[in-house]
Structures are given as C-alpha cells and as structure tokens.
Ligand SMILES: Nc1nc2c(c(=O)[nH]1)N[C@H]1C(S)=C(S)[C@@H](COP(=O)(O)OP(=O)(O)OC[C@H]3O[C@@H](n4cnc5c(N)ncnc54)[C@H](O)[C@@H]3O)O[C@H]1N2
C-alpha cells in the first residue's frame with residue numbers, strides 16, 4: 001500500500017487549477033486572488049489629521065501661545081491655503097493637513113476665544129498627523145495566490161479596486177452510496193443508517209471555497225452508481241467524490257463503477273488509519289476521489305486529500321494540511337503498519353501545546369470526532385511514546 005504522502009501527491013496530480021475570472025469586490029470573501037494586485041493610490045492619499053483640533057506650525061507650539069484661526073479643513077473639504085507663523089486652521093479627524101502645518105493640537109488642549117486659540121500645557125509634543133502613504137504607497141502589492149479574508153477586502157477597497165481577479169470555485173459532487181442510507185430527519189427502519197458524513201464534507205468544502213453539490217444517495221446497484229456518476233458529470237463537476245462502497249465486500253461497488261465509467265485509477269488502498277480503502281483517479285479533466293464510508297474515515301480523508309485537491313484547483317500554494325508540534329499528555333503504545341491519524345484534543349500549555357488522544361478511535365464514532373480539534377499523527381511503525389514526547393498534530 002502507498003503512503004499518505006504518496007497518495008496526497010497522486011491526488012494533487014489529478015487536479016488542474018481552474019480559470020481566472022473577474023468578480024465584484026463585495027463577492028470576493030473567501031475567494032482566491034489569482035494575480036498580484038497593485039494599489040492605485042497612496043493611503044492616506046494626503047497627510048491627514050488623526051484628531052479633531054487645530055493644525056499649526058510645530059515651531060509655534062509653546063505653552064500660552066496665542067494663534068489666529070484663519071480657516072477650516074474638514075474630511076472631504078480640505079483647505080488649500082498655507083498656514084503661516086502664529087496661525088492655526090480648525091481641522092477635523094481625517095481632513096487634509098494644510099500646507100505649512102506640521103502638527104495638530106487636539107481641541108481639548110487649547111482655549112478658544114473668538115477667532116484665536118491659546119495653547120494649554122499639554123499642547124506640546126503629539127503631532128497627530130498620519131503622513132501620506134502611512135498605510136500603503138501606490139507601489140504596494142497584495143501578493144497572489146491568497147485566500148481573501150474580510151480584512152483583505154477592506155484593504156483592496158482602500159487600494160481603490162472595485163473588482164478582483166480570482167480563480168474559479170471548483171464544483172465538487174458528493175455521492176453517498178449504500179442501500180442502508182437515508183437522509184436525516186426521516187423515519188429510518190431498524191437496519192437503516194443516517195447519511196451523516198456528507199454534511200461535514202459539504203461544510204468543509206464551502207469553507208475551503210468550493211461549490212459542493214450533494215447528489216441523491218445511490219443504492220448498491222451497478223446501474224444506480226453508473227447513473228449517479230453520469231449525473232455528477234453532467235452537472236460539470238471538477239471533482240466527483242463517492243462515499244462508501246470503497247472496500248472489498250460484495251456490496252462495495254464503487255471501484256468497478258469507476259472502471260466502467262472510464263476513470264483511470266491512480267491508486268486504491270493506502271497505508272492509513274482510518275481511510276485504508278481510499279481510491280482516486282481521473283477521467284479527462286475530472287478528478288475522482290472514493291472515500292471510505294465510515295463517517296470518521298470520510299471526514300479525515302476529506303481533510304487530508306479532498307481539501308488539498310480543492311486548494312490546488314483554486315490555485316493556492318501550501319495546499320497540504322500543516323502539521324504542528326505538540327507534547328503528549330500521556331504515553332502511547334507502539335504504532336502499527338498504517339499511519340494512524342488519531343482523533344485528539346490539544347490546548348496551549350505554558351511552554352508547548354499539550355495533546356491528548358482519545359481512548360476510543362473507532363472510525364464510526366462521530367461523538368469522538370466532534371470532541372476532537374486535531375488529528376495526532378502516529379507514523380507507520382512509530383516507536384512507543386512517553387508522556388511529554390513531541391508528536392505532530394494537524395488542527396481540524
Ligand atoms: N474484509 C475487509 N473489510 C473491510 C476492510 C478491509 O480491508 N477488509 N476495510 C475496512 C475499512 S478500514 C473501512 S474504512 C470500511 C470502509 O468500507 P466502505 O468504504 O466500503 O464503506 P461501507 O461499507 O459502504 O460503509 C462502512 C460503514 O460506514 C457507513 N456509511 C457508509 N456511508 C455512510 C454515510 N454517507 N454516512 C454515514 N455512514 C455511512 C456504513 O453504513 C457502514 O457502517 O470497510 C472495512 N471493511
């Protein structure tokens with residue numbers, strides 16, 4: 001069986017980065033910036049007052065000095081004269097600082113009498129001016145690729161871009177397979193199981209920036225599988241994900257269905273726990289991923305294989321989950337012949353992250369998955385570990 005790392009590389013090789021499109025900035029949250037974006041102006045575009053007060057020459061900033069107020073500069077209504085010695089301009093936060101002035105004294109630190117101000121004892125020192133280009137200059141460039149955050153959108157707006165060039169969102173079809181499955185909220189017979197893992201996978205895909213489409217559950221018949229694969233293909237899926245039927249039982253029909261559909265298989269079965277029966281392949285530009293049916297296996301494989309494929313389709317760099325180091329809070333026995341991604345919980349300790357693996361690691365147990373905030377990696381044939389030993393975890 002191939003390793004997780006080999007399988008990840010093979011999965012990524014099945015995916016092509018989608019085309020680039022221009023969209024309104026307001027629609028760009030979570031999208032992936034495809035091309036570097038250069039500012040169209042300095043920000044602030046002029047030296048701006050940071051406070052409400054009086055713009056003066058700092059040379060005049062002496063306790064008890066009396067200055068004549070000659071004009072007003074407000075946000076959006078600058079004054080284009082020059083402040084000379086012993087003069088002041090009434091100014092408000094965000095307004096352009098007039099020529100000649102190099103300090104803003106806040107209004108709390110002056111006494112105004114008619115058209116003059118007298119500077120109080122605290123008027124000396126603070127400049128209260130944001131120089132032109134303090135935030136960014138016209139030369140500033142936001143690098144790509146980059147998944148755009150809410151803060152990025154504000155920055156891009158300030159750079160005076162109303163639209164952005166982003167990569168297409170990949171379309172991902174999710175197909176649950178199995179006679180035993182029905183959707184939640186129904187009236188299950190005693191031998192039926194609720195289709196659960198698609199809800200996690202759908203949410204993960206939306207977070208990652210894909211367009212998921214949950215197709216109807218396919219019963220365990222070749223015809224039903226052929227039909228649902230065709231539906232996914234007709235929808236224009238970039239990635240078709242099947243869930244269940246991946247193993248070797250008489251009712252595990254996905255691998256032969258993919259063969260019939262013309263999919264070139266990249267691999268089937270990996271040295272991983274949970275997730276051993278994972279398979280992947282491609283037909284033309286469409287990638288196929290066959291996830292195991294056990295709910296935890298499907299979700300763990302979603303994190304390790306499906307999301308990296310989505311990120312690759314979005315043109316992102318660093319597509320693989322990033323492992324971080326943590327210290328065990330309890331000993332662990334020797335590892336097995338498959339890399340084990342244990343459900344675990346970590347917290348920030350005083351000097352290191354502390355991680356605790358759950359006792360129950362059955363790949364059907366969603367209660368445990370829901371308590372977990374990371375996967376703790378036990379590499380193949382890992383040696384026994386003592387409390388306090390370092391391990392690699394993957395936050396989820
Ligand atoms: N003889 C062997 N048996 C099994 C092996 C093996 O190597 N030899 N591998 C085991 C491993 S590991 C896994 S994982 C499972 C996965 O098998 P399948 O992908 O074929 O999954 P199913 O048999 O269809 O389902 C397994 C389990 O999960 C439930 N399920 C399926 N789909 C869903 C869904 N959408 N939502 C919730 N639950 C689902 C299903 O009812 C079963 O209980 O195979 C082992 N067997």
Ligand code: MOO
Pocket residue numbers: 272273274275276277292294297363364
């Ligand atoms: O590999 Mo399976 O996914 O352990 O349950």
